[in-house]
Amino acid sequence: MPLVLLPGFMTDPDLWADMAPSLAPFGPILHGDLGRDDTIAAMARRVAEEAPERFALIGFSMGGYVAREIARLAPERIEALVLIATSARADTPAQARRKDAAVANVRRQGFAGLSRSAILGSVHPDRAGDQALIARIRSMGDRLGGDVFLRQAGQARASDRDRLATITCPTLVVAAAQDALRSLDEARELRDGIPGAALIVIDGSGHMLPMEAPEALAEAIVPWLRDQLSGASTIGS
Numbered sequence: 001m002p003l004v005l006l007p008g009f010m011t012d013p014d015l016w017a018d019m020a021p022s023l024a025p026f027g028p029i030l031h032g033d034l035g036r037d038d039t040i041a042a043m044a045r046r047v048a049e050e051a052p053e054r055f056a057l058i059g060f061s062m063g064g065y066v067a068r069e070i071a072r073l074a075p076e077r078i079e080a081l082v083l084i085a086t087s088a089r090a091d092t093p094a095q096a097r098r099k100d101a102a103v104a105n106v107r108r109q110g111f112a113g114l115s116r117s118a119i120l121g122s123v124h125p126d127r128a129g130d131q132a133l134i135a136r137i138r139s140m141g142d143r144l145g146g147d148v149f150l151r152q153a154g155q156a157r158a159s160d161r162d163r164l165a166t167i168t169c170p171t172l173v174v175a176a177a178q179d180a181l182r183s184l185d186e187a188r189e190l191r192d193g194i195p196g197a198a199l200i201v202i203d204g205s206g207h208m209l210p211m212e213a214p215e216a217l218a219e220a221i222v223p224w225l226r227d228q229l230s231g232a233s234t235i236g237s
Contacts, residue, residue, distance in 0.1 A: 001229050002055040002080060004047065006032040006063030008085075009152050010114060010141040011157060015060065018214035022222055023063055026056070026229065034066060035144055038151040042207075044069035051077070056225060058082040058212060061182070062152065068160060071167045078169040080228040082221055085179055085207050087186035088193060099153050106153075111146030118180035124178050124206035164193030170228045171197040174220050176205040176213070198224070 004025055007015045013031040016023075023029055032047040043066045051070075056079050059067025064086025071078050091099065119137050120128055127133055141149070171194045175187035184201060191199040200220040205213040 002028045002030055002033055002052045004030045004055045004057050004065050006047065006057070006059040007034060008061030008063050010144055010149060011060070011137075012140045012143055014136060014140055015208075015210050018023065019210055020177050020219060022214075022218035024088045026225060028052075030055070031220050032063070032066070035148040035151070038155050039071055040155065044073055048074050048077075051206055053077060054079055056080040056082075056229060058221070059085065059086065060084045061086050061207065062157075065157065065160070068164075068167060069169075071169055072163065075168050079217065080177050081167070081169050081171045081224055082174065082188055082225070083171065084174045085176055085182050085209050086173075086190070086216070087187060088161040088164055088190055090157060091157045094155065098208060103150060103154050106146055106149055109148050114141035121180055122207045123212055124176075124204065126204075127212060133208075136211065137208065161189060161193060165195060172221065172224045173197055173199045174209065174217065175199065175201050176207060176209050177201050177203045178205060179207045179209075181207040200224075 003023055005016050007013070018199055020029060029049065034043045035045045035227065037046055047066065048070050054077050057070060058068050059082070061084070064083040067081060067083060071081050113138065119134050122137065123133065173187050173190045177184070187199055187201070191197045202209060202213055202216045202220060205216070209217050
């Protein structure tokens with residue numbers, strides 16, 4: 001069964017590199033492109049158009065918003081949905097102001113990469129000295145560049161809490177206990193709003209779960225995916 005992986009804000013396929021060995025037995029791993037569009041809806045349409053006929057879908061952070069839109073756009077094609085470190089909430093006024101200021105600054109001065117403070121805010125405090133991890137996160141932003149930053153930061157992120165009940169595929173929500181960007185309340189809202197959804201909380205990680213705690217994340221995701229896909233087409237096909 002193909003797996004389609006959706007990254008978060010200013011992240012690319014390297015986000016999932018440490019997860020690949022655990023996910024590969026399920027089948028082909030495909031990476032959704034969220035860098036060419038400036039709305040969640042447009043991103044979802046592009047991924048759906050480029051994805052296989054049937055697939056399991058994993059979305060991280062911003063990619064979780066896109067994944068839910070795909071699940072509503074093409075429900076008959078999604079065998080299982082995993083939502084990692086994400087939310088159904090809209091941007092708060094403060095978040096919207098920060099994004100607007102960042103966009104204005106990049107338009108005025110150009111893109112100089114993700115700031116160290118932004119990167120440190122996305123990881124567990126104990127990882128602040130992990131220079132290799134910080135460099136990997138910074139490099140993803142550098143590869144994507146200013147145009148992608150403007151498209152992704154320039155979009156107004158709306159709430160879909162009132163539409164969660166329309167998601168019909170099996171869904172797993174995974175949250176990080178020490179995520180400074182997304183709260184456990186937001187994860188619980190997803191679990192409670194999506195019919196039949198399950199929630200797993202991973203301790204000892206910040207927002208960047210796939211890079212900070214890939215083994216723990218795999219231990220949460222892989223058995224659940226195996227259970228959901230056992231009734232679908234043969235794993236690996």
